[in-house]
Amino acid sequence: MERTADFSARSAGPDDTAVIAQAIAAVLVPGDVLVLGGDMGAGKTTFTKALGAALGITETITSPTFTLHQQYEGGRFTLHHLDVYRIDQIEEVIDLALPELFESGGAVVIEWGDTIAPALPAGFALLSFGFGDGDDDRHISLTAIGSAWHMRVPGLKEVLADRLIDRQDDY
Ligand SMILES: Nc1ncnc2c1ncn2[C@@H]1O[C@H](COP(=O)(O)OP(=O)(O)OP(=O)(O)O)[C@@H](O)[C@H]1O
Numbered sequence: 028m029e030r031t032a033d034f035s036a037r038s039a040g041p042d043d044t045a046v047i048a049q050a051i052a053a054v055l056v057p058g059d060v061l062v063l064g065g066d067m068g069a070g071k072t073t074f075t076k077a078l079g080a081a082l083g084i085t086e087t088i089t090s091p092t093f094t095l096h097q098q099y100e101g102g103r104f105t106l107h108h109l110d111v112y113r114i115d116q117i118e119e120v121i122d123l124a125l126p127e128l129f130e131s132g133g134a135v136v137i138e139w140g141d142t143i144a145p146a147l148p149a150g151f152a153l154l155s156f157g158f159g160d161g162d163d164d165r166h167i168s169l170t171a172i173g174s175a176w177h178m179r180v181p182g183l184k185e186v187l188a189d190r191l192i193d194r195q196d197d198y
């Protein structure tokens with residue numbers, strides 16, 4: 028999945044990451060898939076918590092590391108939250124029944140989803156989380172795969188304009 032990101036945004040702390048999550052939640056529609064990758068501990072779950080809250084989910088979203096898949100209702104639509112970090116066999120990916128989830132009408136967020144590229148749908152947003160200089164500094168880049176996400180890039184860049192990082196500063 029070697030593609031140049033469509034944009035990178037700077038986050039100076041969890042609240043900033045929440046603002047980025049809110050911007051993405053605002054354009055999210057049922058059936059969307061977000062693939063979260065990048066550095067370990069850089070903020071994928073923190074982002075997902077804020078995304079869920081922005082969708083109107085009141086239940087606390089926790090890291091699905093040990094359950095692999097959690098489902099949250101009560102928001103604009105169902106949110107499926109998966110973490111495939113611990114998956115090392117293709118059988119376990121099959122057990123997740125991803126094609127059914129992608130067709131279920133909910134949104135699907137997959138932490139470490141970039142590690143199961145063959146199991147991903149034709150279109151999704153790849154969000155890559157990286158560390159910046161300060162303890163709480165993060166870079167969050169978005170790569171649109173497929174036209175549905177590509178079309179949303181200009182609007183997202185406009186909303187996040189004051190946070191965008193020049194390509195040459197990209198990590
Ligand atoms: N700018 C930031 N954005 C997101 N999280 C931040 C930021 N600054 C500090 N943090 C902290 O970094 C940690 C990120 O942990 P989190 O579990 O969200 O990462 P993760 O990418 O899901 O980890 P893992 O790779 O283990 O799944 C949290 O403790 C969070 O409070």
Ligand SMILES: [Mg+2]
Nearest residue numbers: 071072090138
């Ligand atoms: Mg996590």
